[in-house]
Amino acid sequence: MIERMTNILLVEDDEVDVMNVRRAFLKNNIVNPLWEAGDGVEGLQMLRGSEIPRERRLVLLDLNMPRMNGIEFLTELRADPDLAPTPVVVLTTSDDERDRVDAYQLNVAGYILKPLTFGSFVEAMARLDRYWSLVEMP
Amino acid sequence: MSAAAQDEIDSLRARVAALEQLLEVHERTTVEQAERLEQALRDVEAERARLQELIRNSPAVMAVYHGPEDVITAVNPAWERIVGKAGVVGKPFREAFPEFAESGLFELLEAVRRTGEPYVGTEVRVPLERRDGVVEDTCWNFVWQPLRSADGAVEDILVHAVEVTEQVRARDEVEARSEEMARLARSLARSNRELEQFAYIAAHDLKSPLRGIANLSEWIEEDLAGAMNPTTQRQMELLRGRVHRMEELIDGIREYTRAGSEGADAEEVDTADLVGELGRILVLPDESALEVSADLPTLRTHRSALRQVFFHLLDNARKHGSPAEGGVRIRVEARREGSLWEFRIEDNGPGIPPQYRAKAWTIFQTLRRRDHFEGAGIGLPLVRKIVEQHGGSVGIETAPEGGTIVRFTWAARTR
Numbered sequence: 001m002i003e004r005m006t007n008i009l010l011v012e013d014d015e016v017d018v019m020n021v022r023r024a025f026l027k028n029n030i031v032n033p034l035w036e037a038g039d040g041v042e043g044l045q046m047l048r049g050s051e052i053p054r055e056r057r058l059v060l061l062d063l064n065m066p067r068m069n070g071i072e073f074l075t076e077l078r079a080d081p082d083l084a085p086t087p088v089v090v091l092t093t094s095d096d097e098r099d100r101v102d103a104y105q106l107n108v109a110g111y112i113l114k115p116l117t118f119g120s121f122v123e124a125m126a127r128l129d130r131y132w133s134l135v136e137m138p
Numbered sequence: 139m140s141a142a143a144q145d146e147i148d149s150l151r152a153r154v155a156a157l158e159q160l161l162e163v164h165e166r167t168t169v170e171q172a173e174r175l176e177q178a179l180r181d182v183e184a185e186r187a188r189l190q191e192l193i194r195n196s197p198a199v200m201a202v203y204h205g206p207e208d209v210i211t212a213v214n215p216a217w218e219r220i221v222g223k224a225g226v227v228g229k230p231f232r233e234a235f236p237e238f239a240e241s242g243l244f245e246l247l248e249a250v251r252r253t254g255e256p257y258v259g260t261e262v263r264v265p266l267e268r269r270d271g272v273v274e275d276t277c278w279n280f281v282w283q284p285l286r287s288a289d290g291a292v293e294d295i296l297v298h299a300v301e302v303t304e305q306v307r308a309r310d311e312v313e314a315r316s317e318e319m320a321r322l323a324r325s326l327a328r329s330n331r332e333l334e335q336f337a338y339i340a341a342h343d344l345k346s347p348l349r350g351i352a353n354l355s356e357w358i359e360e361d362l363a364g365a366m367n368p369t370t371q372r373q374m375e376l377l378r379g380r381v382h383r384m385e386e387l388i389d390g391i392r393e394y395t396r397a398g399s400e401g402a403d404a405e406e407v408d409t410a411d412l413v414g415e416l417g418r419i420l421v422l423p424d425e426s427a428l429e430v431s432a433d434l435p436t437l438r439t440h441r442s443a444l445r446q447v448f449f450h451l452l453d454n455a456r457k458h459g460s461p462a463e464g465g466v467r468i469r470v471e472a473r474r475e476g477s478l479w480e481f482r483i484e485d486n487g488p489g490i491p492p493q494y495r496a497k498a499w500t501i502f503q504t505l506r507r508r509d510h511f512e513g514a515g516i517g518l519p520l521v522r523k524i525v526e527q528h529g530g531s532v533g534i535e536t537a538p539e540g541g542t543i544v545r546f547t548w549a550a551r552t553r
Binding site: 014016017019020023064093094096114117118 | 338349352353
């Protein structure tokens with residue numbers, strides 16, 4: 001089976017949470033290219049730019065962020081004809097019913113609560129990686 | 139004398155006799171009639187006396203207003219006692235009650251006299267000057283009953299009135315108070331919602347830096363593996379212990395503020411099943427650790443609330459139960475007390491000394507050093523809050539063998 005690289009954009013404002021993802025990738029030997037954006041505005045800029053390859057893009061999205069939060073980011077993403085099909089997985093600490101409903105209204109591919117311990121976060125990232133390597137993308 | 143004359147005489151005699159007989163009958167009848175009349179008169183007198191007695195003793199105010207001027211011709215003792223106004227007999231109604239001028243009562247009385255229709259007033263509010271210079275707001279239930287004379291004209295108006303000032307005032311007060319209570323309840327519900335919201339947001343925002351600390355400490359430890367000595371190793375352990383405790387406190391705040399706010403419907407809950415299921419979730423060491431008496435009832439109640447109560451009590455019993463001598467043992471019993479069920483959860487731990495029992499129900503209080511014992515001091519306060527919200531009570535006792543018994547009552551049927 002041919003390994004297919006997924007280009008991952010992490011939209012996350014918390015530096016420790018960014019390190020968390022990086023470290024979890026490292027632990028799992030996930031070598032996918034990982035881009036980082038500090039909030040929704042930056043995330044959209046990067047998706048619209050040429051830095052990230054156009055094919056096999058996946059966004060890991062935090063919800064609580066300054067300037068443009070995750071839901072606002074999703075709303076703008078789905079309104080942009082070029083970016084609308086981009087798969088997005090929400091990675092958040094918010095188990096607020098409203099956030100969950102709003103996110104799914106905006107067609108997220110998944111909604112994951114950040115596990116409390118690093119160990120379970122590593123495990124979650126490993127599963128996510130295995131899953132997305134199987135998935136056909138637009 | 140001629141035969142014809144004789145006949146005439148006989149005939150006259152016969153007529154006289156007949157007349158005499160008629161007269162006698164008439165006399166007898168007249169006497170009887172007079173006697174009957176007298177009897178009727180005596181009956182009427184007795185009736186009048188009874189009526190007067192009734193009027194005199196009536197707790198209701200009664201009076202008669204006579205003629206087109208509505209002159210007060212008679213009042214009963216209740217009038218004197220309740221309405222006051224000494225010396226009004228002989229005065230027209232309007233003169234006796236100048237304070238009624240604005241109340242519309244004069245016009246109403248006039249209408250009764252004009253139409254001959256009685257007027258029935260309920261809780262009519264009028265200003266009344268019982269004594270000179272003191273006008274009070276009063277309330278009355280009363281009837282103005284027109285009394286017609288032989289020719290059909292309204293001559294007198296009979297008044298029958300009961301003062302209800304106190305009753306109306308008391309009712310108004312109760313209404314005002316219950317309105318105030320409803321307002322307070324609404325405002326309380328609102329501030330509870332706000333508090334819940336605040337606790338939710340605060341808990342979330344407190345937790346993210348905490349997770350950062352937990353992660354960073356773990357990474358530092360990982361990256362420094364080999365360079366750490368036993369002291370720094372222990373310090374790292376303590377650090378993460380504190381983080382874990384903080385997390386428990388935050389979760390506790392959230393659970394505590396949320397408790398009871400879920401508006402579920404009542405359903406049939408088999409408490410034996412519920413306790414059994416929780417025993418499995420709590421991973422009790424073995425089957426024999428949890429002893430459930432056979433009489434645990436099925437209640438009609440809010441499952442999630444009762445589940446939370448049993449969860450924390452069983453979890454407490456598990457944590458405090460003695461691991462020595464055959465391990466943790468928990469007993470759950472129930473007995474009916476009127477419309478309530480009393481549940482008793484007994485452990486084989488060291489028990490809680492009486493002087494600490496009040497403290498055990500207070501949020502964030504623990505009775506053991508925290509670094510040596512898991513527990514945020516949330517379980518029992520949460521249990522109490524939920525139980526009390528459902529109209530029950532809680533208590534702590536010492537078991538004959540020395541362990542702790544926590545008991546609580548719960549309604550057999552929640553409406």
